Amino acid sequence: MTGSSSPKAPEHADRSYRSPGGIAAGVLLLALAAWLGGDAIVRGEGRTPWLALAGLLCVVPLVIAFTVRPAVWAGEDRLLVRNPFRTVTLPWASVEAVRAGYSSEVLAAGRTYQLWAIPVSLRQRKRAARRVSRAAAEGTPRVAAAQAGPERAPADQAIEDLRGLAERGATREGAQGVPAVRWAYELIAPSVVGLLLFVGLATFA
Template identity: 60%
Template sequence: MTSPDNSSRTPTQPYADRSYRSPAALVGGVLLLALLAWLGIDALVHGTPRTRLLAVSGLLFTVPLVTAFTLRPVVRANEDRLTVRNPFRTIVLPWASVDDLRASFSCEVFAGDKKYQLWSIPVSLRQRKRANRASAKAAGAAGRGEEPVEVRRASADRALDELRELRERNAIRETAQGPVTVRWMYEIIAPIVVGGAALVVLAVL
């Protein structure tokens, strides 16, 4: 499920965006980091020198990895652009550069010949099947002349509907023009690589 956060834009805060995150990922990330902190502190306090080295290397590898896949992903959208923060990179797409947004097994944004996943808007096939069944029942009820029932769509589909609406409304704005920019998050990638290399070295010694 995705949690949208709507906030108004002010002249001094151009990035007061509508945000989409996965509450389940946030909760899971916090719990995993708490568990890693408890295990790491215990190993550093009570472990042998080798155990302490393993603990430091393991934390250096796992903490940014868990953070990247749980706490970091978010999609932000305002009148000018769509900002996609995925585990290892941040993609900024002015609305004029966005060709389409789709949700099949994952949510994706298309710009030119490039496709980018929206990690923070997971697709729940269970929600979608439930919504489809409810739509079929509502259509049957309408065919029998019964009172229409509002059908709640899956959260990922609702989020993409909102993003498509923002794109259609704002793509012609002068401030929504420009190229797509991609920034790799080396501050997250580097400690993962160093920690993983250290674990390999300690394993073979």
């Protein structure tokens, strides 16, 4: 009698990291741009509607790039980093270090890539350090202290998680390879075109 075995479940599910504050700011800026630009296009006279349209074409992709777009996905075999103007795929075997100083970054194949989706907050870091020091001084049990608040700032905890995934995934067969970079021309091109149109219209007005 031959037994059948079900496929082995992945040891670590994919994880995603984004900045809620950045996304919220981006949505507000996009709404403001749509309101001001739309009003100028509808009610403006002369070259004003065209200037507003060119301005929106330049500004909207930039707002999306720096606020809504940044994200980090970590899987069993690789780290996918989506920054404002490029997307970097990093097999775990190519990752040399993941660290957070004044910014979060990953070192791979001799190059450094910023993690825009994991911003470092010195205020949150100091707050977490004070909480740990206070708990240690009061002799508060570790479990109770953890319930009162995290021992690490969110960015530091995310970096620690990624560091662990890198160490565990580096030897996997599917985690071998070199970094691959793809530029976000879908955002770069319209922004450049919008800037050129705006400058042209403003210069020859």
